[in-house]
Amino acid sequence: MTLKSAFEDLSQTTLRAISGCLKRLEYLGGLRRLRGDYWHWGFSKVHGQPAASKAFHEAHRAAVSKVLCTPLRELLTDVEISSDSSGVDPEQYLDSLRKKREELLPKDPGAGSARHLSSVLHALLGLERSRRLNAIPQASSPHPPLDQSLQHPEDIAVPKAKPGREDGAEE
DSSP states (O other): OOOOOOOIIIIIIIIIGGSHHHHHHHHHHBBTTSSSBBHHHHHHHHHOOOOOOOOHHHHHHHHHHHHHHOHHHHHHHHHHHHHHHHHOOOOHHHHHHHHHHHHSSSSSOOTTTHHHHHHHHHHHHHHHHHHHHOOOOSSSSSSTTTTTTOHHHHHHHHOOTTTTSOOOOOO
């Protein structure tokens, strides 16, 4: 068995199993404690707390960089994947990310990273809302053919009975 560093183990096993760069960022942010270090019982047991915390910090910084350099079009696809795995609609998912954006950042994230991430999340939310509003609603019943005019039932001519019998039957 080959020994892996804590970072290799984290990258090649745990993070590889999480689909979507936003979901990975959310996962890593959730492991960060208020003091800025990371806690994961299994990793601490296998690699020791200092090595595990350092690996999570490096992976967290890389995850933020990945999100910030990914084109918005790809991130919109990522939002669909991540929101689906969370069981919420994309707009709710993005709104929840915006509310916990401080948690999404590692300690000492780098100049402008917080503002950039906030802008990206804001843009994604706006694009998702625009996508939803511009979606063509599906009609519950088909429209009448264009050659027929819409008429009120009382305006439609009822065939008149032939003179002679009251019921209109021919003799």
